[in-house]
Amino acid sequence: MKSASPxxxxxxxxxxxxxxxxxxxxxxPQIDLNRVYRIDKVTGEVTSCQYGLREGGGIGQTLCFxxxxxxxxxxxxxxxxxxxxxxxxxxVFRVNYRTGEMSICYVQVKEEVVVCTxxxxxxxxxxxxxxxxxxxxxxAGPSATPPQGGRP
Numbered sequence: 001m002k003s004a005s006p007x008x009x010x011x012x013x014x015x016x017x018x019x020x021x022x023x024x025x026x027x028x029p030q031i032d033l034n035r036v037y038r039i040d041k042v043t044g045e046v047t048s049c050q051y052g053l054r055e056g057g058g059i060g061q062t063l064c065f066x067x068x069x070x071x072x073x074x075x076x077x078x079x080x081x082x083x084x085x086x087x088x089x090x091x092v093f094r095v096n097y098r099t100g101e102m103s104i105c106y107v108q109v110k111e112e113v114v115v116c117t118x119x120x121x122x123x124x125x126x127x128x129x130x131x132x133x134x135x136x137x138x139x140a141g142p143s144a145t146p147p148q149g150g151r152p
Contacts, residue, residue, distance in 0.1 A: 026081040030090045037092050037105065037114070039081045043073035046081070046094055046105045048114050068113025071105055081105075094119075 022042055028035040035050040045067050052063040067073075071094075078097040083089075091106030094116055101119040108115050 024080055026083050026092055028090050028092060029083040029086055031087045033090055035090065035107065037081055039079055039094060040073070041079050042076055044075075044077065044079035044094060044096065045073045046071040046092075046114050046116060048107050065107050065112055065114050068108065068111060068115045070103065070116035070118060071114040074119070 022040055024039050024041055026037050026039075028037065028048075033050070035048055037046060037048045039046050047065060047067055049062050049064040052061050054061050074096075077099065080095050080097060082093040082095055084093065091104050094103045094105050096102070096119065099119075099121060101121040103116045103119045105114055105116040107113070
């Protein structure tokens, strides 16, 4: 009788590339911003990069922003990013597919880091903790993300 170990080893090695895909990338919905967000799908850590002009010309450079307050690794779970369809929004939603919690992540340009609001879930009452910024209670105004890139 032959051992199943070689067959099992081949199956595990064949699935290794699928297990290695631990990042997801989503562009910011703002139509005049060339920023892409990256999330570690297991830890929920969010970072971002965008194109920047180089002084003196040339091909430019990649400007990246590390994880700041709230954007650092969270409890292990199954995270993803969702961009809204709001054309003036520079941030994205970090979602936890297992718990249903969400937070908003955006780049704080002055500090040069990505920050995220605390995770909230309407089922746990987290949405009631957020201050209302629009006319309707619990509803955000036209754009809750602070202005980006030196715009007023």
